[in-house]
Amino acid sequence: MAKATQKQALGRGLSALLKDPDNDIKSASDKNADKVVGNIVELDIDAIEVNPFQPRSNFNDEALQELASSIRELGVIQPITVRKIDFNQFQLVSGERRYRASKLVGLDTIPAYIRIANDQESLEMALVENIQRQDLDPIEIALSYQRLIDEINLTQEKLSDRVGKKRSTITNYLRLLRLDPIIQTGIRDGFLSMGHGRAIVNIEKKSDQIALYEKIVGQGLSVRDTEAAVKAYHNSKNGTTVPTTQKTIEVPKFAKKSQDILKEYLSTTIDIKSSEKGKGKITIPFGSKEELKRLQKLITGE
Template sequence: MAKRNALGRGLGALIDDAEKMKQAGISEIELTKIEANPFQPRSKFDEESLEELAASIREIGLIQPITLRKNGSDSFQIIAGERRFRAAQKAGMETIPAYIRHAKDDGMLEMALVENIQREDLDAIEIALSYQRLMDELEFTQEDLSGRVGKKRSTIANYLRLLKLPAIIQKALREKEISMGHARALINIEDADVQEMIYQQIVKYGFSVRRVEEIVRSLDEEGLQQNQSRKKELPKEYRDYKGQLGKLLGSRIGISVNEKGKGKIVIPFKSGNDLERIVKIIENNK
């Protein structure tokens, strides 16, 4: 069975020992030896999304290994991970970490991954990766997984949602800078920039899970109130300022302006603790 790092993420940043990576069942394959799967149903990839992933790869390494099959003596074909492969090309990588699959090994793969999931020393991201790999390569549904690993479907869904977090937050979860509770609270924020900003505050100020949950609830409530009370759309420059302030303070800022250009900024807070958090951010950005 693969060692702990077999399903590791952020290999370039998290695993420095190439020999350990080899033992874990992950190989470094030259990009020039890899070709796309001609039966790939997805023919178009969003360029902006690819550029964002490429930027993440340049900063902290590739998060999730791709999966390949041998396609000759010295060439490989993609089974899963073409988007990651394309982003790695854009990032200027020469090699990419990959699982190498062989024909008719589905049963062995399932047994190995399910056994791996049952271990107690895996972190949340490793478990999520195991689930995702079973779904990608063996075409399992979440219901299938529930039966295979003896977990509730909702539990599996919560783990899989972790893989949608920005790479820097996934890395922090793996390195125990934040807890599973922190990560699950951050998942409920749609804006990745706001997720990263609150993550930085967790690390800097040592926010508890309950504190982060309060912040997230506050964001949700403020967003609903502002949507209900909005009477007219702000000029673009004011919307830009509003967005910048919101990301800085982790709060849905309110801005109103009259016909003469005069107005006010409203910074709502949920509690005394939340107000203290906002004040500290303002003081640190003087």
């Protein structure tokens, strides 16, 4: 406990040093730079701006509120990382969720590691550090890889060394960007997996990609089913239809009527498979925890 208090006091002392115009640190060779760069400093949260190079574009509101509650109780356990861009002005390199949650709680300061970097270095740091996170979706990772290639001028081989991933892994992510934007959104929203996307991308025509995507969501096709459907697509005579591994079963009229009613009531895709005798199953896909809770409330009232 004494060590934590000592560290916090040190952070506040370094914060005061950064606010002294006579000790403005602009490079790692400046006086007192060694006391600040690479150390944890308590920074005014209003002195920090969001990183325009941040690869994450989706922030789950519920998860952000949960993080805010944790910060309210325990404080910011893991410091954010910033770069100094001007006198007492900083820019996020990583930790935007912690930064956003801290602002929600109303914190005046936040612990931060300080680095000095130019725009290109900041972009690379932000992208590489964020790629290592476990909660980025496949499309966010693919976009980050593409930005490192385009804006940092890295080859896939150099990128492989920089992020510690096999070149084939990077290639598989990048290929997802050849999918129709509707399907990319489906992956980001959790309607299908990266494995589905890797199979669909082997279909060049975007309209046929979407046709298969709709079948995957509507019929609940597995990755293996999807791979088989893509193979059948390429084996078809004219290459314009998208057959699937499942036989098309005509939905009885009574089930079709119920399907239409449920679809309208729940405002989502409903798939019903039923025999004439009335035995069958209902599939209701969802793309997020929020969507599942919405459906649960409509169905159960809770």
